[in-house]
Amino acid sequence: MRFLLVEDSDELAQAVASGLALEGHAVDRAATLGEADDYLESAPYDLILLDISLPDGDGRDFLTRQRRAGASTPVIMMTASASVTDRVATLDQGADDYITKPFDFAELQARCRAVLRRQSGVADSRRHFSGFTFDALGATVTVGDEVRELRARELRLLEILLSRPGQTYSKPHLIDRLFSFDEEVSDNAIEVYIGRLRRKLEGSGARLETLRGVGYRLIPE
Structure with a gap:
């Protein structure tokens, strides 16, 4: 599967991209929302991992624009907020799931698998x-x-x-x-x-x- 990782932290992005690559996924990393737009114009993606706080804007606004434009690519939001209100609002804006930083990579793997299964209509692995x-x-x-x-x-x-x-x-x-x-x-x-x-x-x-x-x-x- 091909993933787009939108994350400005080099350390976190490298760790996530390396882990996903070991599973056989192709991962393109964007450090800004502008770069993410460029990638989305160039290739199709199976899943987007999207940070909220980015140098050139809020990931939630980016998600809202994507959904209003009719984009249906699954999105997992990566957020540092533990607030239930913030997490619910993120899901209401069109996210398919969220994960709270700092997170264990095994949890991210499981959430990616679950979202991709739902997207394909398959409940079992x-x-x-x-x-x-x-x-x-x-x-x-x-x-x-x-x-x-x-x-x-x-x-x-x-x-x-x-x-x-x-x-x-x-x-x-x-x-x-x-x-x-x-x-x-x-x-x-x-x-x-x-x-x-x-x-x-x-x-x-x-x-x-x-x-x-x-x-x-x-x-x-």
Whole structure:
């Protein structure tokens, strides 16, 4: 998944971005609301982590503008306020969740997973499809009685493909979803991850199909 992190503290931003990258997420970091606007004009995001107090304005005003413009990207507000009134107001303005600073990274991970599950309409971290079970929380694919571990980017790629089985995803689209602007991506990076994922799905009733010159899709065998 691709996240936009809007946070002016270098120390906190680096810690959050590094932790999310280890999970296979692509993270772009904006230190101001102006930078956040630029990023949003350049790429689609699956989730925005938004600080309230930023050098050029209030994150809540930014959120209100986004919602009034029709943007539906999930937003988790990061706030130093423990006031119930402030937290309720943040949710009423269109935030999908909030987390109070200082926070434990494990809690942020859990809140990100919960918001993304709600966004996709999936309540459970496990998904059954054509002869295999995908466990996003456990980072595994189970085929028959065999549990196969997924590396971080394999997991994120399977999440994307499983979000709409049968839909074709182009290579540029997958690159946008899996890699941040700061990462150097080779031309065959997606092909490498597709190949790895195919091996993890061997023996199931699913097929990861390549449509030459078009993209990739996950379909029943």
